[in-house]
Amino acid sequence: MTNYKCLIVDDNEIERAAIEMHLRKINRLDIVAVCNNGIEAADVLLNQPIDIVFSDIDMPELSGMALLKSIKNAPIFIFITSFTEYAAESFNLDALDFIVKPTTFERLLKASTKAIEYLDLKSAASPNSNPLPLPESEDFFFIKETKGFTKLKYDDVIYIESMGDFSRIYTAQNNHITLINLKNLERQLPAEFVRIHKQYVINVNQIATISNYEVLLNHNHAAPISLINRKELIEKIASKTLSRHIKE
Numbered sequence: 314m315t316n317y318k319c320l321i322v323d324d325n326e327i328e329r330a331a332i333e334m335h336l337r338k339i340n341r342l343d344i345v346a347v348c349n350n351g352i353e354a355a356d357v358l359l360n361q362p363i364d365i366v367f368s369d370i371d372m373p374e375l376s377g378m379a380l381l382k383s384i385k386n387a388p389i390f391i392f393i394t395s396f397t398e399y400a401a402e403s404f405n406l407d408a409l410d411f412i413v414k415p416t417t418f419e420r421l422l423k424a425s426t427k428a429i430e431y432l433d434l435k436s437a438a439s440p441n442s443n444p445l446p447l448p449e450s451e452d453f454f455f456i457k458e459t460k461g462f463t464k465l466k467y468d469d470v471i472y473i474e475s476m477g478d479f480s481r482i483y484t485a486q487n488n489h490i491t492l493i494n495l496k497n498l499e500r501q502l503p504a505e506f507v508r509i510h511k512q513y514v515i516n517v518n519q520i521a522t523i524s525n526y527e528v529l530l531n532h533n534h535a536a537p538i539s540l541i542n543r544k545e546l547i548e549k550i551a552s553k554t555l556s557r558h559i560k561e
Contacts, residue, residue, distance in 0.1 A: 351375030
């Protein structure tokens with residue numbers, strides 16, 4: 314299996330050392346450079362291929378987000394920060410993951426596994442990888458995975474997360490990575506599936522609680538929600554609830 318080249322950038326020496334220590338335990342990651350600021354990291358990215366960047370956000374002169382914006386064909390970015398208010402903007406920049414400090418090995422392993430799965434899938438992707446077309450009356454659909462076609466019931470899907478050219482579909486029992494982007498997958502989903510964020514589509518029937526910044530879903534899942542999408546989602550739910558009362 315292919316190993317992937319990583320770059321660490323953080324202006325805090327202790328945090329930087331902790332991230333490096335954790336990542337060296339993950340077999341398929343090769344740390345190419347460890348930088349103490351965004352300018353140094355930009356120079357590394359300009360001169361050698363990097364697959365995954367683990368970057369702090371709040372850094373002097375060149376922030377992690379400014380670093381990502383400055384790269385034409387950016388590698389995967391995983392942001393690590395103490396400030397949760399950066400979450401929405403980081404996902405808008407298509408960062409693969411967002412980790413809140415203090416960083417733990419378990420959380421870094423989860424983010425790294427997601428990145429490795431994405432890169433593996435990208436290298437194995439075929440040009441003809443759309444789900445099988447099915448009538449709207451059906452209660453299931455097929456997705457194309459690396460192992461073949463998998464049948465899923467719409468009701469079992471909790472939410473779907475964008476992974477760039479691919480999508481990760483979460484159910485209570487498992488999660489599946491399919492060779493189709495979220496935009497194209499969304500077109501084939503029934504009305505109970507709603508986009509709540511640039512990177513997330515949820516099954517309305519799986520909602521447990523809607524807070525200001527995230528939607529809590531069944532089976533201990535959660536997804537971030539933008540302010541605009543939150544308003545639209547609440548209006549949709551209110552309309553649905555009102556319709557039921559009228560019918561009763």
